[in-house]
Amino acid sequence: xxxxxxxxxxxRNRRRSLVTLLVLVFGATALIVxxxxxxxxxxxxRESTIRNSLGHLQIYKRGYVQSESFQPLQHGxxxxxxxxxxxxxxxxxxMTSAQISLMGLVSNGEKSEAFLATAVEPSKDKNMASQIIxxxxxxSEDQPDGIIVGExxxxxxxxxxxxxxxLMTTSVNRSLNAMxxxxxxxxxxxxxxxxxxxxxxxxxxxxxxxxxAKVEKLLVLLKSTDDTAAAKQxxxxxxxxxxxxxxxxxxxxxATFYYQVVAxxxxxxxxxxxxxxxxxxxxxxxxxxxNIFERTREVGTMLAMGTSRARVWxxxxxxxxALGVIGGLLxxxxxxxxxxxxxxxDIHMPPPPGYTVGYLLRILLEPSILVTTFAISVLTAxxxxxxxxxxxxxxxIVRALSHV
Amino acid sequence: MIQPEALIQLRGVSKDYPLxxxxxxxxxxxxxxxxxxxxxALTGPSGSGKTTLLNLAGCIDKPSDGxxxxxxxxxxxxxxxxxxxxxxxxxGFVFQTFNLFPVLTAFENVEYPLLLSGLGKKERxxxxxxxLAEVGLADRSGQKPDQLSGGQRQRxxxxxxMIAEPALVLADEPTxxxxxxxxxxxxxxxxxxxxxxxxxxxxxxHDPRVMERAxxxxxxxxxxxxxxxxxxxxxAGGYAHAV
Numbered sequence: 269x270x271x272x273x274x275x276x277x278x279x280r281n282r283r284r285s286l287v288t289l290l291v292l293v294f295g296a297t298a299l300i301v302x303x304x305x306x307x308x309x310x311x312x313x314r315e316s317t318i319r320n321s322l323g324h325l326q327i328y329k330r331g332y333v334q335s336e337s338f339q340p341l342q343h344g345x346x347x348x349x350x351x352x353x354x355x356x357x358x359x360x361x362x363m364t365s366a367q368i369s370l371m372g373l374v375s376n377g378e379k380s381e382a383f384l385a386t387a388v389e390p391s392k393d394k395n396m397a398s399q400i401i402x403x404x405x406x407x408s409e410d411q412p413d414g415i416i417v418g419e420x421x422x423x424x425x426x427x428x429x430x431x432x433x434x435l436m437t438t439s440v441n442r443s444l445n446a447m448x449x450x451x452x453x454x455x456x457x458x459x460x461x462x463x464x465x466x467x468x469x470x471x472x473x474x475x476x477x478x479x480x481a482k483v484e485k486l487l488v489l490l491k492s493t494d495d496t497a498a499a500k501q502x503x504x505x506x507x508x509x510x511x512x513x514x515x516x517x518x519x520x521x522x523a524t525f526y527y528q529v530v531a532x533x534x535x536x537x538x539x540x541x542x543x544x545x546x547x548x549x550x551x552x553x554x555x556x557x558x559n560i561f562e563r564t565r566e567v568g569t570m571l572a573m574g575t576s577r578a579r580v581w582x583x584x585x586x587x588x589x590a591l592g593v594i595g596g597l598l599x600x601x602x603x604x605x606x607x608x609x610x611x612x613x614d615i616h617m618p619p620p621p622g623y624t625v626g627y628l629l630r631i632l633l634e635p636s637i638l639v640t641t642f643a644i645s646v647l648t649a650x651x652x653x654x655x656x657x658x659x660x661x662x663x664x665i666v667r668a669l670s671h672v
Numbered sequence: 673m674i675q676p677e678a679l680i681q682l683r684g685v686s687k688d689y690p691l692x693x694x695x696x697x698x699x700x701x702x703x704x705x706x707x708x709x710x711x712x713a714l715t716g717p718s719g720s721g722k723t724t725l726l727n728l729a730g731c732i733d734k735p736s737d738g739x740x741x742x743x744x745x746x747x748x749x750x751x752x753x754x755x756x757x758x759x760x761x762x763x764g765f766v767f768q769t770f771n772l773f774p775v776l777t778a779f780e781n782v783e784y785p786l787l788l789s790g791l792g793k794k795e796r797x798x799x800x801x802x803x804l805a806e807v808g809l810a811d812r813s814g815q816k817p818d819q820l821s822g823g824q825r826q827r828x829x830x831x832x833x834m835i836a837e838p839a840l841v842l843a844d845e846p847t848x849x850x851x852x853x854x855x856x857x858x859x860x861x862x863x864x865x866x867x868x869x870x871x872x873x874x875x876x877x878h879d880p881r882v883m884e885r886a887x888x889x890x891x892x893x894x895x896x897x898x899x900x901x902x903x904x905x906x907x908a909g910g911y912a913h914a915v
């Protein structure tokens with residue numbers, strides 16, 4: 269009867285209850301839309317970080333991690349094909365890709381600029397390429413001296429597909445070496461700083477330029493990110509059993525940017541969540557307080573008739589709970605509807621700071637977000653009723669009965 | 673001296689109310705005993721202390737001085753909220769403005785005190801039906817207070833006050849909001865219940881109709897008892913000063 273009593277009291281002052289429900293629905297909708305956007309952003313950044321640059325796992329020769337910034341190829345992998353064969357035997361592995369990172373100077377004969385290059389296996393890298401080709405084509409096994417250049421670097425060097433550039437870097441034996449390369453395409457990663465400095469070249473060309481047969485690392489791409497921990501453990505065990513002297517890092521150890529995004533978004537959405545929480549708490553508290561004020565004589569009657577303080581309190585708590593349940597259900601329904609609509613109409617967002625490419629607004633509708641939102645609505649509305657309910661239960665009976 | 677057979681015993685009861693920086697005395701050293709089964713009216717002009725006395729007897733207010741014994745229990749040292757189970761079990765209330773819960777039906781309003789006692793659903797249903805029939809509203813059980821007339825609302829309130837079989841029913845101006853015909857019906861009902869169940873009734877009233885029907889009339893003035901008369905003596909044209 270308590271909950272029944274509460275529900276009926278909620279609909280006693282329909283307009284006020286409606287306003288409170290609207291606030292709850294607003295809060296729940298905001299949580300679903302912002303929460304879904306945040307989750308979608310996390311998933312997007314995580315998967316693009318993994319699939320476009322880091323891979324799920326990176327395999328290096330032991331000692332690489334300590335000397336990485338100095339002379340990576342001193343600790344390069346020599347027997348990469350054998351390692352690759354052992355790793356790709358795991359059915360969870362989608363593919364592997366060997367890489368070398370190098371830096372040096374790029375020249376068009378008139379001016380030189382610093383570059384950061386990633387040397388890749390074109391056929392493998394094509395499947396995990398983070399860049400969008402703006403002009404020309406991607407690297408190809410048929411073009412052993414072909415390179416693709418960041419569009420801002422290409423602009424700075426005044427080159428287009430078909431033009432030549434000279435790459436100059438230090439080889440593994442510390443001598444200076446240079447090679448003429450053919451620009452086959454320009455690309456953008458969406459990150460301005462990266463587009464101004466980066467280029468990609470075939471792994472074999474980089475090995476020639478650096479006088480080495482080694483590769484810096486072997487990237488492992490899994491079919492599912494959820495398998496990362498297990499696959500890392502099994503790969504380490506398999507390679508150790510085969511006497512490969514290697515070490516492995518997973519994407520979580522490498523994805524600094526991803527964790528920065530997570531921290532930033534959590535901060536922003538945490539603040540927004542607090543604002544929404546305060547609005548909802550104040551609104552529901554106000555409704556319950558107004559209810560108590562209007563029903564002072566009723567509360568006095570309840571107390572006079574021998575209703576315990578705890579029961580009076582629980583009546584108002586039940587009203588808050590009922591408001592929370594109704595508001596939460598409506599909020600989840602409306603929030604889900606709005607999220608679906610946003611996903612359906614393809615809203616284009618402007619590029620974030622430091623990026624040159626915008627993105628489509630997407631809201632991830634995960635059951636966990638909906639359940640959490642509903643739970644927060646119920647909890648918030650119930651908690652908001654605690655203090656007003658206590659005040660009602662402690663009313664002076666005589667004064668309450670004479671309240672007009 | 674406490675009389676063991678008295679249902680209500682007030683000894684030297686005073687009640688002061690703070691009003692700004694001054695204290696206003698509502699009752700001044702009142703002694704009153706009411707026995708079980710009495711049908712007593714507290715009368716007097718506004719501000720004489722009738723409602724204050726009724727509140728003290730109903731254990732919803734505390735005296736500033738003196739002792740209040742109800743149904744053999746000294747209620748004075750016990751906090752009001754701790755007296756809630758006692759009120760639920762032994763006392764019933766009827767108010768001038770009925771004070772029914774507007775969202776509940778007549779049946780649910782009458783049932784409410786039984787929910788506090790934790791009675792089973794079947795027994796509750798039987799008792800509520802019995803009491804609604806007793807007050808002549810068996811066919812109105814599903815209606816909410818705003819669908820009932822003033823007299824019907826007061827009948828529901830009386831059924832609610834009686835359903836837990838209290839020792840004492842306190843009624844503050846129970847006929848003040850009713851027309852003469854309806855008030856007479858309510859008084860008939862209350863008198864019948866008093867005689868039929870032996871429940872003690874204590875009224876605070878201005879209404880001459882109630883005073884006339886009361887078998888004992890305690891008249892207050894300026895917070896003190898001025899007269900205390902029994903019906904037989906009143907009807908014979910005299911007054912007995914019991915206190």
